[in-house]
Amino acid sequence: MAETREIICVTCPMGCTVQATVENGEVCDARGQACKRGVAFAREELLDPRRMLTATVALKGGVLRRSPVRSERPLPKAMLLRAAEVLRSVTLQAPVAQGQVVVADILGSGVDIIASRDIAAEVLS
Amino acid sequence: MSLPHWDVVVIGGGPAGMAAASEARAEGAERVLVIERNTEAGGILPQCVHNGFGLRVFGSDLTGPEYASRWLRRAEMAQVEFMLQSMVLEINADRRVLVSGAGKLHELSAGALVLATGCRERPRGALNIAGSRPAGILTAGTAQRLVNIEGYMPGKRYVILGSGDIGMIMARRLTLAGAQVLAMAEVLPYVSGLRRNLVQCVHDFDIPLHTSTTVTRTIGRERLEAVELCAVDQHWQPLCETARTIACDTLLLSVGLLPEIELARMAHVGLDPLTGGARVDESLQTSVPGVFAAGNMVHVYDLVDAVTESALRAGRQAARYVLGNRLTTAVTPQTIELGVNIHHVVPQVLHLTPELDELVIELRVRSPIEQPVRVEFLADGERVVSQRLRYARPSEMIVLTLKPDEIACLQRAEHLSVNCRPWES
Numbered sequence: 298m299a300e301t302r303e304i305i306c307v308t309c310p311m312g313c314t315v316q317a318t319v320e321n322g323e324v325c326d327a328r329g330q331a332c333k334r335g336v337a338f339a340r341e342e343l344l345d346p347r348r349m350l351t352a353t354v355a356l357k358g359g360v361l362r363r364s365p366v367r368s369e370r371p372l373p374k375a376m377l378l379r380a381a382e383v384l385r386s387v388t389l390q391a392p393v394a395q396g397q398v399v400v401a402d403i404l405g406s407g408v409d410i411i412a413s414r415d416i417a418a419e420v421l422s
Numbered sequence: 423m424s425l426p427h428w429d430v431v432v433i434g435g436g437p438a439g440m441a442a443a444s445e446a447r448a449e450g451a452e453r454v455l456v457i458e459r460n461t462e463a464g465g466i467l468p469q470c471v472h473n474g475f476g477l478r479v480f481g482s483d484l485t486g487p488e489y490a491s492r493w494l495r496r497a498e499m500a501q502v503e504f505m506l507q508s509m510v511l512e513i514n515a516d517r518r519v520l521v522s523g524a525g526k527l528h529e530l531s532a533g534a535l536v537l538a539t540g541c542r543e544r545p546r547g548a549l550n551i552a553g554s555r556p557a558g559i560l561t562a563g564t565a566q567r568l569v570n571i572e573g574y575m576p577g578k579r580y581v582i583l584g585s586g587d588i589g590m591i592m593a594r595r596l597t598l599a600g601a602q603v604l605a606m607a608e609v610l611p612y613v614s615g616l617r618r619n620l621v622q623c624v625h626d627f628d629i630p631l632h633t634s635t636t637v638t639r640t641i642g643r644e645r646l647e648a649v650e651l652c653a654v655d656q657h658w659q660p661l662c663e664t665a666r667t668i669a670c671d672t673l674l675l676s677v678g679l680l681p682e683i684e685l686a687r688m689a690h691v692g693l694d695p696l697t698g699g700a701r702v703d704e705s706l707q708t709s710v711p712g713v714f715a716a717g718n719m720v721h722v723y724d725l726v727d728a729v730t731e732s733a734l735r736a737g738r739q740a741a742r743y744v745l746g747n748r749l750t751t752a753v754t755p756q757t758i759e760l761g762v763n764i765h766h767v768v769p770q771v772l773h774l775t776p777e778l779d780e781l782v783i784e785l786r787v788r789s790p791i792e793q794p795v796r797v798e799f800l801a802d803g804e805r806v807v808s809q810r811l812r813y814a815r816p817s818e819m820i821v822l823t824l825k826p827d828e829i830a831c832l833q834r835a836e837h838l839s840v841n842c843r844p845w846e847s
Contacts, residue, residue: 367473
């Protein structure tokens with residue numbers, strides 16, 4: 298049986314409301330989105346919801362005390378809290394390079410957590 | 423003795439300052455300097471570790487630090503000079519700048535100045551909440567800095583007042599950092615930040631959101647122990663019978679941003695009471711010739727991409743001013759009148775010179791209209807630009823970009839105005 302659900306697309310700041318109709322486990326109709334990314338988002342949101350994870354992890358020996366990190370791709374939404382918990386026990390050592398892998402394949406998701414900026418090592422005087 | 427001279431001096435090294443400086447160089451200004459008080463450029467971006475930046479400017483979804491590093495690289499490629507850990511103490515209308523840095527006072531002069539001083543958060547003192555001054559009450563941005571830069575959790579159990587974007591982003595950030603966010607209260611009947619943040623920060627983590635609700639009292643002397651929440655009527659008056667207390671140790675305030683205008687005032691830059699920022703013309707020039715304004719000190723933007731886009735224009739026009747390519751002094755400025763449901767408009771005034779080749783009008787509406795609307799720009803009652811939007815909300819800035827033939831229609835106009843009303847079917 299077809300079911301229509303209202304979804305707010307989070308792909309861009311426009312935040313379109315998409316009316317998506319699901320039938321037999323497939324999105325068969327989507328309305329209200331300003332661009333085609335809304336259709337892709339509605340499909341993913343209904344069948345396999347994912348989000349980007351961003352956080353900071355502890356850093357030793359750097360000019361800053363925290364290093365910002367992100368998931369290289371969106372993670373399954375249900376995994377966010379557990380992945381964040383993993384990151385709470387991570388400590389990096391400076392220097393850090395943007396894009397450097399911080400946790401590979403977090404929770405077996407196939408997604409790496411990477412550093413989102415360069416951080417130089419502290420110069421001891 | 424002549425002062426050290428730069429063609430363009432940009433005050434503030436955040437997204438607006440980096441974009442304005444890079445573009446001033448690209449437009450032909452020789453020596454361009456950015457003065458930044460922090461140890462690095464980037465402004466607020468280094469602490470905005472979430473993604474969602476750069477979709478418009480770079481076509482990719484970046485975190486704050488990534489967006490900052492792209493612009494820093496661009497500025498360095500453009501040979502913009504940076505003076506870091508340096509604070510501007512004074513500026514004047516003759517574009518002299520007094521800077522404190524490296525333990526010394528420096529005075530310099532600028533062919534054009536770009537003010538890119540950003541904004542500040544509205545503090546607790548502006549809110550009139552009853553209670554003493556316990557530890558544990560801070561703005562959302564301060565908490566963001568403590569968590570993301572200093573590595574310090576300000577509390578364990580939070581209530582957030584206001585549903586601005588920083589408040590919603592902090593609700594998610596604190597939840598991911600292991601804290602509890604017990605409630606988010608918004609005095610308006612609707613969320614004041616972006617809908618995408620409502621979904622991915624509030625709904626995703628089941629944060630209890632209470633609209634038409636405010637904090638009426640804080641409880642606790644040394645440390646915050648609880649807050650009192652109260653529903654409000656349409657005039658924001660608390661309905662006392664609805665009062666309830668929530669035990670918490672930290673209250674975050676996400677109740678609006680105010681343009682930072684202290685330096686602008688020193689140079690006698692004209693201000694707009696509706697935006698709280700500098701009054702500007704079509705080239706982002708303030709009321710003081712040669713002094714330009716960029717980014718959140720003009721009016722507070724929703725998106726860093728929009729800050730960048732406006733700052734690029736400010737930098738370009740500052741360079742043109744220095745190079746003598748466009749002078750507006752011969753023309754009487756025309757004020758844009760605020761018509762139906764318009765809260766404010768930027769630029770506030772236009773110099774309609776024949777050389778005018780780009781014109782972008784940014785505005786916010788007064789009240790939300792949840793149906794298709796027409797936003798129109800009128801010259802002497804004639805519709806010059808009309809745009810259909812699916813809705814209009816105060817939280818989402820509306821931008822009208824005029825084409826050259828539309829700009830030409832303005833040339834002899836005596837009355838300019840903007841309206842936003844439901845689309846007539």
